[in-house]
Amino acid sequence: MSLYYVNKNIQSTGEHEVHKSECIYLPDIQNRIYLGTFDNCKEAVKKAKGYYSNVDGCYYCSNECHKKW
Numbered sequence: 001m002s003l004y005y006v007n008k009n010i011q012s013t014g015e016h017e018v019h020k021s022e023c024i025y026l027p028d029i030q031n032r033i034y035l036g037t038f039d040n041c042k043e044a045v046k047k048a049k050g051y052y053s054n055v056d057g058c059y060y061c062s063n064e065c066h067k068k069w
Contacts, residue, residue, distance in 0.1 A: 001037050001038065001039055002020045002021065002022070002037065002038065003020065003021035003034070003036070003037055004018055004019065004020060004021070004034075004035040004036065004037070004038055004041065004044035004047075004048075004062075005018070005019050005021065005026060005027070005032040005033060005034055005035060006018050006019075006032065006033050006035055006044075006048040006051060006052065006055065007019065007027045007031060007032055008027070008031045008032060008033060009027065009031050011056070013056075014054055015052075015054040015055055015056040015067075016048065016051070016052040016054065016055050016056070017055075017056055017057070017058045017062075018035070018041060018044050018045050018048050018055060018056070018057050018058060018062055018065065019032070019058045019061055019062065020041075020058075020061040020062060022061070023058055023060060023061035023062075024060065024061075025058060025060055025061070026061075033048075033051060035047045035048055040064070040065075041057045041062035041064060041065035042064075042065055044057075044062070044065075045057055045062075045065050
């Protein structure tokens, strides 16, 4: 299980990214929302959609939930 956060800032491609707590690209504390502890990023992305409609998993730490463009 991992702790997950969603970035408050929109990416250049229009989405808010979900990150694990150990991600090297985890946003600064003032730029993220704690989502909770989950078994996988799919659960975290679902929770993040309660905050933002356009959500994506981080390419580096939540790749299985990252939209392939």
